[in-house]
Amino acid sequence: MPANLPPQAQALWVKAQDAKTPEEKLERLQEFLSAIPAHKGTEKLRHQVRHQVAELREELDEARRRRKGSGFSYLIEKEGAAQVCLVGLPDAGKTHLLTRLTGVSAASTDVPFETSKPQPGMLKHEDVLIQIVDTPSLSAAGGQHTARATASARNADVLIIVVDGSRPITSGLDELFAILGAHRIYLRPTVASVKVERRSTGGIQVVGQTYSSASLDEISRLLREYGVMSALVTFTGRADITDVEAAILHGSVFKPSVAVVTKLESLEPQTRAHTLSELANRLKPIPVVPADAPDLVPRVGAELFRASGVIRIYTKRLNQKERSQKPMIMRRGSTVLDAVRLIHSSLISTFQYAKVWGESVKYQGSRVGLDHELRDKDIVEIHA
Ligand SMILES: Nc1nc2c(ncn2[C@@H]2O[C@H](COP(=O)(O)OP(=O)(O)OP(=O)(O)O)[C@@H](O)[C@H]2O)c(=O)[nH]1
Numbered sequence: 276m277p278a279n280l281p282p283q284a285q286a287l288w289v290k291a292q293d294a295k296t297p298e299e300k301l302e303r304l305q306e307f308l309s310a311i312p313a314h315k316g317t318e319k320l321r322h323q324v325r326h327q328v329a330e331l332r333e334e335l336d337e338a339r340r341r342r343k344g345s346g347f348s349y350l351i352e353k354e355g356a357a358q359v360c361l362v363g364l365p366d367a368g369k370t371h372l373l374t375r376l377t378g379v380s381a382a383s384t385d386v387p388f389e390t391s392k393p394q395p396g397m398l399k400h401e402d403v404l405i406q407i408v409d410t411p412s413l414s415a416a417g418g419q420h421t422a423r424a425t426a427s428a429r430n431a432d433v434l435i436i437v438v439d440g441s442r443p444i445t446s447g448l449d450e451l452f453a454i455l456g457a458h459r460i461y462l463r464p465t466v467a468s469v470k471v472e473r474r475s476t477g478g479i480q481v482v483g484q485t486y487s488s489a490s491l492d493e494i495s496r497l498l499r500e501y502g503v504m505s506a507l508v509t510f511t512g513r514a515d516i517t518d519v520e521a522a523i524l525h526g527s528v529f530k531p532s533v534a535v536v537t538k539l540e541s542l543e544p545q546t547r548a549h550t551l552s553e554l555a556n557r558l559k560p561i562p563v564v565p566a567d568a569p570d571l572v573p574r575v576g577a578e579l580f581r582a583s584g585v586i587r588i589y590t591k592r593l594n595q596k597e598r599s600q601k602p603m604i605m606r607r608g609s610t611v612l613d614a615v616r617l618i619h620s621s622l623i624s625t626f627q628y629a630k631v632w633g634e635s636v637k638y639q640g641s642r643v644g645l646d647h648e649l650r651d652k653d654i655v656e657i658h659a
């Protein structure tokens with residue numbers, strides 16, 4: 276159902292977006308909240324704005340504490356090929372898993388909400404390092420732990436959903452999804468969705484709306500009403516104009532994820548198998564890895580690498596046999612041009628061709644141009 280906001284509420288929303296400080300934003304969001312008419316169509320929106328208000332309050336409280344005290348920041352700076360965040364309900368086994376994946380030791384007992392701030396470690400996957408961040412547990416009641424965990428999850432490239440296999444699966448997942456959803460974090464690309472990325476210039480650009488009933492005019496008009504003059508709008512599936520509005524208002528994010536199931540070893544073999552297949556069904560297409568797998572670290576590493584959407588590219592100097600030891604980390608879909616830019620931008624003007632070995636070419640050592648798309652583990656030799 277569309278939110279159909281009256282112009283006055285729309286204007287207040289625009290004002291809230293233009294807020295210069297978190298204090299101002301909090302105040303304006305509260306004004307906006309009180310201007311949203313209460314009916315079925317605005318239920319979700321009201322719920323989410325309320326959450327946003329609560330999050331901002333937490334953030335402000337935290338900033339105040341920081342000013343007084345330790346100067347500690349709760350967002351972990353990214354390192355390695357990707358940042359992965361462990362999320363889950365109390366006592367699911369996140370901290371224990373951090374230790375198993377990275378060797379970092381931290382208190383992990385049966386005290387719920389034991390972890391109170393994010394902590395990082397590095398997992399080695401083949402020749403790359405993947406950063407794993409342990410977070411406080413999520414709770415439907417919200418609060419500081421949940422705020423820190425969801426902020427970390429938003430910041431991460433990939434999530435590991437830690438599921439306690441000894442507890443009822445359905446209710447546990449429902450709770451987890453409800454909490455993440457309330458914070459506008461989604462684990463699966465929805466069948467129909469819209470992503471609105473704001474830009475400073477360039478007007479409204481729309482891609483992928485072939486299957487949508489929304490016209491470019493309609494989309495531009497709606498965005499303008501909300502004060503968005505330049506943005507890249509990406510449609511997936513048969514999303515319509517109400518999905519555009521939802522994307523502007525809710526700022527949802529999609530996070531690729533991998534599930535790890537803990538505490539399976541005490542289960543009867545049959546119950547164990549049933550639990551795993553129930554989870555796989557429910558979470559499809561998210562891969563599910565049992566925490567008692569003997570090859571846990573390489574398996575999780577491979578799944579995380581796949582989910583992260585990055586590839587490794589090696590370089591080779593002219594007339595040398597060996598490729599570089601260390602890979603360059605690039606986004607999937609990157610081309611020779613992207614690689615050349617990363618090596619040295621001055622090479623672009625003198626570039627003649629590149630020779631490539633690996634999966635992206637049919638014949639090893641083929642000559643390719645700048646627009647050639649690279650694959651994981653390709654070796655590139657630039658001729659310039
Ligand atoms: N049997 C078994 N116990 C586990 C497993 N994973 C974790 N545990 C135990 O479960 C308890 C909770 O584990 P934690 O790693 O502290 O859980 P958490 O998700 O970090 O929970 P918070 O306290 O909210 O941070 C600890 O006593 C762990 O030893 C597992 O795979 N099997």
Ligand SMILES: [Mg+2]
Pocket residue numbers: 369370371383389390410411
């Ligand atoms: Mg913990």
